[in-house]
Amino acid sequence: xxxxxxxxxxxxxxxxxxxxxxxxxxxxxxxxxxxxxxxxxxxxxxxxxxxxxxxxxxxxxxxxxxxxxxxxxxxxxxxxxxxxxxxxxxxxxxxxxxxxxxxxxxxxxxxxxxxxxxxxxxxxxxxxxxxxxxxxxxxxxxxxxxxxxxxxxxxxxxxxxxxxxxxxxxxxxxxxxxxxxxxxxxxxxxxxxxxxxxxxxxxxxxxxxxxxxxxxxxxxxxxxxxxxxxxxxxxxx
Numbered sequence: 001x002x003x004x005x006x007x008x009x010x011x012x013x014x015x016x017x018x019x020x021x022x023x024x025x026x027x028x029x030x031x032x033x034x035x036x037x038x039x040x041x042x043x044x045x046x047x048x049x050x051x052x053x054x055x056x057x058x059x060x061x062x063x064x065x066x067x068x069x070x071x072x073x074x075x076x077x078x079x080x081x082x083x084x085x086x087x088x089x090x091x092x093x094x095x096x097x098x099x100x101x102x103x104x105x106x107x108x109x110x111x112x113x114x115x116x117x118x119x120x121x122x123x124x125x126x127x128x129x130x131x132x133x134x135x136x137x138x139x140x141x142x143x144x145x146x147x148x149x150x151x152x153x154x155x156x157x158x159x160x161x162x163x164x165x166x167x168x169x170x171x172x173x174x175x176x177x178x179x180x181x182x183x184x185x186x187x188x189x190x191x192x193x194x195x196x197x198x199x200x201x202x203x204x205x206x207x208x209x210x211x212x213x214x215x216x217x218x219x220x221x222x223x224x225x226x227x228x229x230x231x232x233x234x235x236x237x
Contacts, residue, residue: 020095020096021099024096024099024100025103027080027081028100028103028104029073029076029077029079029158032073032075032158033073033074033076033077033104033107034073035073036069036070036072036073037070037073037111039069040066040067040111040115041111041114041115041118043062043065043066043069044062044066044114044118044119045118046062047059047062047118047119047120047123048118048120053120053121053122053123054120055122056122056125057184059119059120059123059124059125060125060130060184062123063115063119063125063130066115066134067112067130067133067134067137067138068165070108070112070134070137070138071137071138071140071141071165072141072162072165072166074138074142075141075158075162075165076156076158076159076161076162077100077101077104077145077158078097078100078142078145078146078148078149078157078158079155079156079157079158080096080155081155092213092214093149093212093213093214094212094213097146097212108138112134116130125185126185129197132194132197132198132201133197135201136181136197136198136201136204139200139204140165140168140200140204141161142204143204143205143207143208144161144164144168145157145158145161146207146208146211146212147207148160148161150211150215177189180193180196181197181200
């Protein structure tokens with residue numbers, strides 16, 4: 001009997017998640033994701049318009065703008081109009097968020113592959129650094145959305161998240177390359193730029209993991225040794 005109980009308990013999350021798959025799939029922000037993805041593909045496709053393929057410097061700029069466009073779409077991923085009704089369900093926010101990511105992550109990977117293939121070979125920069133920057137930008141959008149969900153009661157945080165992401169991108173442009181994120185391989189501190197992008201990626205993933213769960217509500221009362229409860233008072237009286 002004990003083994004049966006353990007097996008049933010172990011299978012409980014899957015039983016709870018299975019009915020959640022259709023509504024989570026229907027609740028994905030398809031319009032925002034499709035619009036951002038389409039604009040990103042069009043932007044990457046502009047590198048094929050000139051008679052001669054642009055150089056890798058222009059390709060790097062186009063890929064950075066494309067990655068930012070895709071991240072702006074991901075800023076809407078955690079929008080949930082039914083947030084106030086799902087907050088108390090047996091399946092917590094982390095599992096619902098993981099389910100959304102499981103739907104979207106393969107599509108994002110295919111989208112980024114298509115973006116790279118649309119960029120002509122002479123225009124395409126090194127894939128490793130470009131993909132690292134795109135991953136860091138995407139995770140920054142998810143981290144900002146996670147913070148908005150965690151610390152506000154707003155059901156749809158995509159617009160404010162997109163504004164904050166755009167502001168962060170504008171600030172990154174103003175920061176000198178020596179200390180910023182937008183260096184080029186010709187810069188002597190190009191390796192340091194990649195380290196900073198790795199830090200951005202690790203920090204945003206960590207923040208998303210830490211702040212995805214719902215905050216605990218209320219604190220249990222502490223027992224005060226010198227204070228008698230009402231039942232003890234009745235007994236002593």
